[in-house]
Amino acid sequence: MKNPFSFGRRLYETPFRLPRLRPYVPKADDPAIYWFNGERDSIVGDVISRVTANAARSESALELALNDAAFNEIRRLSSQRDTEAETQLPIFKSLAKRLSKMSDTEKQTAARKVVSKYARDIAGNFDPRVYQISEHAVPRMLTGLLRPSALPVALSPGADQSALSDLLQVDGNIEHLRKLEKTGTLVFVPTHSSNLDSIVLGRALQLSGLSPVVYGAGKNLFTNPIISFFMHNLGAYRVDRRIRARLYKDTLKMYSQVMIERGYHSLFFPGGTRSRSNLTETRLKLGLAGSAVNAFSRNRVRGVDRNVYFVPTTINYEIVLEGETLVEDWLKSEGKARYIITDDEFSRFDRWIAFFRKIVELRSACVIRFGTPLDPFGNPVSEDGLSITPSGGTIDPGTYVWRRGEAVEDRKRDAAFTSDLGDALVNAYRNETVLMPTSLVCHVLFRKLVQESPGLDLFARLRVRGETEFDRSELVRQVGQARDRLLELETSGGVKLSDPLRDSPDAIVDRALKILAGYHDRTAATQRAGKVIAEDPTLLLYYQNRMVPYALDVAEPGGEAAAQEIEAIGRAT
Amino acid sequence: MSKETIAILGSGSFGRALAACANRNGREVLLWSRKPKEVEGATVTTELSDCSQAELILAAVPSGYVGEIFSQLGKSLDGRHMLVHVSRGLVSDELTPISRVARELTPVRKTGALAGPLDADALREGTPCGAVIGSRFPEVCAATRDAIESDVLRVYDTTDVVGVEVASAMVGLFALAYGFAKGVGVEGAALSMFLTRAMAEAERVAPHLGADTKTLYGLAGMGDLFAVLGGDERPEVLLGEALAKGSSLKDAARAAAAHIEGLSIARRLVNFAQRRRLEVPITSSILSVIDGLSPSIALSRLMARPAGSE
Numbered sequence: 001m002k003n004p005f006s007f008g009r010r011l012y013e014t015p016f017r018l019p020r021l022r023p024y025v026p027k028a029d030d031p032a033i034y035w036f037n038g039e040r041d042s043i044v045g046d047v048i049s050r051v052t053a054n055a056a057r058s059e060s061a062l063e064l065a066l067n068d069a070a071f072n073e074i075r076r077l078s079s080q081r082d083t084e085a086e087t088q089l090p091i092f093k094s095l096a097k098r099l100s101k102m103s104d105t106e107k108q109t110a111a112r113k114v115v116s117k118y119a120r121d122i123a124g125n126f127d128p129r130v131y132q133i134s135e136h137a138v139p140r141m142l143t144g145l146l147r148p149s150a151l152p153v154a155l156s157p158g159a160d161q162s163a164l165s166d167l168l169q170v171d172g173n174i175e176h177l178r179k180l181e182k183t184g185t186l187v188f189v190p191t192h193s194s195n196l197d198s199i200v201l202g203r204a205l206q207l208s209g210l211s212p213v214v215y216g217a218g219k220n221l222f223t224n225p226i227i228s229f230f231m232h233n234l235g236a237y238r239v240d241r242r243i244r245a246r247l248y249k250d251t252l253k254m255y256s257q258v259m260i261e262r263g264y265h266s267l268f269f270p271g272g273t274r275s276r277s278n279l280t281e282t283r284l285k286l287g288l289a290g291s292a293v294n295a296f297s298r299n300r301v302r303g304v305d306r307n308v309y310f311v312p313t314t315i316n317y318e319i320v321l322e323g324e325t326l327v328e329d330w331l332k333s334e335g336k337a338r339y340i341i342t343d344d345e346f347s348r349f350d351r352w353i354a355f356f357r358k359i360v361e362l363r364s365a366c367v368i369r370f371g372t373p374l375d376p377f378g379n380p381v382s383e384d385g386l387s388i389t390p391s392g393g394t395i396d397p398g399t400y401v402w403r404r405g406e407a408v409e410d411r412k413r414d415a416a417f418t419s420d421l422g423d424a425l426v427n428a429y430r431n432e433t434v435l436m437p438t439s440l441v442c443h444v445l446f447r448k449l450v451q452e453s454p455g456l457d458l459f460a461r462l463r464v465r466g467e468t469e470f471d472r473s474e475l476v477r478q479v480g481q482a483r484d485r486l487l488e489l490e491t492s493g494g495v496k497l498s499d500p501l502r503d504s505p506d507a508i509v510d511r512a513l514k515i516l517a518g519y520h521d522r523t524a525a526t527q528r529a530g531k532v533i534a535e536d537p538t539l540l541l542y543y544q545n546r547m548v549p550y551a552l553d554v555a556e557p558g559g560e561a562a563a564q565e566i567e568a569i570g571r572a573t
Numbered sequence: 574m575s576k577e578t579i580a581i582l583g584s585g586s587f588g589r590a591l592a593a594c595a596n597r598n599g600r601e602v603l604l605w606s607r608k609p610k611e612v613e614g615a616t617v618t619t620e621l622s623d624c625s626q627a628e629l630i631l632a633a634v635p636s637g638y639v640g641e642i643f644s645q646l647g648k649s650l651d652g653r654h655m656l657v658h659v660s661r662g663l664v665s666d667e668l669t670p671i672s673r674v675a676r677e678l679t680p681v682r683k684t685g686a687l688a689g690p691l692d693a694d695a696l697r698e699g700t701p702c703g704a705v706i707g708s709r710f711p712e713v714c715a716a717t718r719d720a721i722e723s724d725v726l727r728v729y730d731t732t733d734v735v736g737v738e739v740a741s742a743m744v745g746l747f748a749l750a751y752g753f754a755k756g757v758g759v760e761g762a763a764l765s766m767f768l769t770r771a772m773a774e775a776e777r778v779a780p781h782l783g784a785d786t787k788t789l790y791g792l793a794g795m796g797d798l799f800a801v802l803g804g805d806e807r808p809e810v811l812l813g814e815a816l817a818k819g820s821s822l823k824d825a826a827r828a829a830a831a832h833i834e835g836l837s838i839a840r841r842l843v844n845f846a847q848r849r850r851l852e853v854p855i856t857s858s859i860l861s862v863i864d865g866l867s868p869s870i871a872l873s874r875l876m877a878r879p880a881g882s883e
Contacts, residue, residue, distance in 0.1 A: 377652065377682050389680040391648045400652030400682060403712060404628065413683075416709035420682055 017125060017233060024128055031211035032263050033235050036126040043262065047119045047254045052112045055247060062107050063099065069114050069245040070096040076242050088117075111247070118251040122237045124214065130233035135206050166363050168200060171434065171496070172370030174208045176383060177311065180373060181211055183385050184307035185263050187292045188213060190368075191281055191314045191429055192269040194321050195346040199227070201267065201315065202234070204368040214259055215267035216252065216288070235264075253291040260295035263306055270425060276330035278320065278545040279570055280429045289425075290418040293376040297414055300398045300407040307385050307397060310421065312371040312428035316498065316546075318362065318436045321345050321355045324520050327542040331462070358519040362511075367498050371432040376400075377417055378424030430549050434496040435486060441512035442543035443551070443566075444478045445470065445525055445534045450562040458569070461537055468534040472509070475532050480505030482554035489553050516543075545569065577601050579720045580624035582642060583633040584612055586831065587659055590696035591631050594721040597699065603627060622649035629655045629716045631687070632671075635832040636662020639671055640678065647679030655713045657685040657706065661745035662834040663738065668782055668845055670738040672707075685713040686734050688741035689792035690800030692807075696726065703727040705792040707737030729792060736779065736788025743775040743789070744797040745809055746835040746842070750859050751801055752813015753868040767875070768798060771855045773883070778842065781849050809833055817868045839863055854878060
């Protein structure tokens with residue numbers, strides 16, 4: 001049988017771009033990214049020379065870097081057996097053979113070649129026409145697909161409401177971000193649940209009147225031809241997770257750093273990959289965040305006062321497109337889990353249709369919340385872009401990179417700052433998470449399952465199917481009680497609640513059960529004769545995991561032990 | 574701002590000793606004291622904001638005052654400042670390290686903790702000794718070394734700042750226990766066993782506070798404990814000994830003539846361990862003795878516990 005992904009694979013190997021007779025000349029008030037195509041060669045050149053110079057800081061370091069690249073690339077390409085392997089494998093094999101005999105100059109030339117290939121492969125494209133299409137035509141097309149009856153309204157001139165605009169709710173101080181994007185570089189750092197995230201976030205930025213961002217997208221996302229086309233032409237740069245060579249990672253980080261230095265608003269997911277468990281991220285991969293901190297220092301050293309503002313963002317879904325595949329992957333023993341999944345729901349068009357059909361009538365099925373922007377040192381930022389201190393005063397963030405009164409670059413110092421920033425982001429994620437009815441209802445059901453199975457470990461519990469049941473009235477009572485606790489927690493800034501969670505407890509339970517039935521292959525919970533039955537503990541666990549940090553806050557009297565067990569899920573993973 | 578000036582918070586025995594070390598290195602010292610007083614080799618100020626003139630600030634104040642002092646000081650600091658403390662304290666019920674308090678109450682990120690077999694008299698007199706500076710920022714370690722390291726004071730470094738703080742706090746606590754033991758005449762094998770098991774207890778607690786257990790066996794932990802055993806006149810030992818010999822807590826504290834962090838840490842540590850389901854029998858015994866139990870009874874109760882795997 002012909003490989004169904006071969007078309008997508010061809011697309012990501014040869015990016016499809018719209019033909020253009022004359023290059024687009026950006027207007028003065030266009031967002032920074034409109035300048036990207038004109039600057040691309042200079043950016044790539046800058047990346048190549050800086051990565052090569054870093055690698056060549058000593059002869060032994062250079063040899064090590066080339067050796068590592070040859071070793072890792074031969075291993076990868078040998079198993080890949082595609083057109084890339086055909087052309088690249090001989091190059092790396094020859095490099096491995098000649099390396100010990102090469103002069104320093106030859107090694108530098110070889111490193112430059114390797115880095116050039118990487119940098120050109122990473123760099124993206126930005127086509128303003130595709131951006132216009134994504135802004136206007138796509139939402140209308142999707143509306144037509146999902147709810148044909150709404151199409152005439154969606155297509156009428158001036159209509160900006162589509163079936164999709166109700167689905168997505170954007171929260172946070174957007175005015176603040178609009179001000180900051182004029183004077184500094186915004187770096188959005190969201191939680192990551194689904195491959196839809198970058199698309200949904202892009203849409204949220206459009207709806208909020210914020211500039212488009214550049215971001216690294218895993219090559220696996222380019223397997224969907226439609227998504228691939230948009231990503232190629234909206235400034236996404238390509239990240240090939242299969243490449244393990246140190247030089248590749250350095251090139252990737254440097255690309256991100258150069259983009260931020262030059263003022264391109266950026267996006268990356270500090271969780272690294274989609275949260276398999278649906279737990280909010282607590283352990284971050286800070287490589288790219290580090291590149292943003294380095295960009296800030298370097299600009300200051302060169303006398304450029306453009307600040308970098310991190311925007312911790314939570315992307316909260318009532319139902320997750322790839323939830324079922326992700327949770328299965330999480331539950332597999334850690335060593336066997338696949339880091340790159342190419343055959344999940346995201347690559348199946350029928351699942352997209354089923355997914356959007358499920359949520360199309362719901363308001364706020366996805367809430368994007370932009371948290372308080374932070375400087376690279378974890379301080380909140382004022383309206384005019386200064387860092388706010390704990391006493392409420394403001395300071396120049398540039399002072400953090402001073403030594404004896406002068407701005408200096410220092411990688412180790414910046415790594416320590418980045419680690420502190422990671423703590424601040426984790427904190428922000430917890431406080432800015434927007435809880436949904438599915439999370440809360442699944443939590444109350446899962447909590448009962450835990451109470452009823454004392455001493456069982458997680459995996460044994462996941463085999464308890466259909467045995468835990470609630471009188472619906474009791475479930476509603478417990479959901480109401482937990483919701484009220486969450487409202488209190490919200491007042492002190494500890495969490496956020498989605499609008500549907502402010503409804504009556506009865507409506508919350510109805511909504512959650514309705515959403516959980518019908519999209520996923522398995523049903524998390526069903527309702528029969530006044531009883532609600534926990535059918536699939538795995539899905540319950542997945543959706544309730546968003547509640548883990550607040551389990552103790554919402555525990556019923558006498559239910560502390562179960563709450564502690566649930567809280568421990570967050571510590572164990 | 575003069576690059577040669579360092580600021581010291583606190584005019585207690587440690588503050589004065591650090592001033593002497595910095596003087597020895599030819600550094601100007603600006604010392605903040607709550608009340609005006611004379612300190613040899615230092616310009617004394619009662620204005621916390623004056624300390625912002627220095628890039629490096631060494632804090633030698635009891636942990637009970639740290640919150641108030643840092644909040645006030647934080648108003649005049651910014652990103653360039655480095656804040657290093659020498660406290661053995663851990664604050665709040667969650668046993669928060671002082672470096673974290675500094676990050677919460679001031680804009681300073683470049684924080685550090687200095688600990689180890691340091692004795693205020695030895696530092697002042699220039700008797701050879703050593704210390705460890707914990708900081709994730711290499712420039713904090715370098716600046717601290719520049720300020721106080723000399724041919725009579727060796728300063729090692731580690732990136733595990735919390736490890737240094739936890740080790741230092743735990744040894745402060747165990748020095749109290751050593752005082753109790755000394756007061757009732759326990760020595761040799763029994764003492765060695767209890768202090769070794771005490772370190773095992775520290776090893777259980779440390780990861781829960783974010784510390785690397787390896788740091789417990791460096792200068793801030795084991796190194797400091799050896800100094801206690803070696804007969805350094807520690808206020809914790811004096812207090813422990815006085816309590817064991819029947820003095821009231823008030824009289825014993827007067828005999829020690831210093832602020833003993835371990836007294837307040839013991840209770841919070843026992844509660845913390847209970848919440849995390851950790852066994853801390855030695856800390857629990859220290860607490861019972863602080864609360865008035867005779868050290869001999871506490872000791873026999875410890876001896877009666879079943880011994881497990883090491």
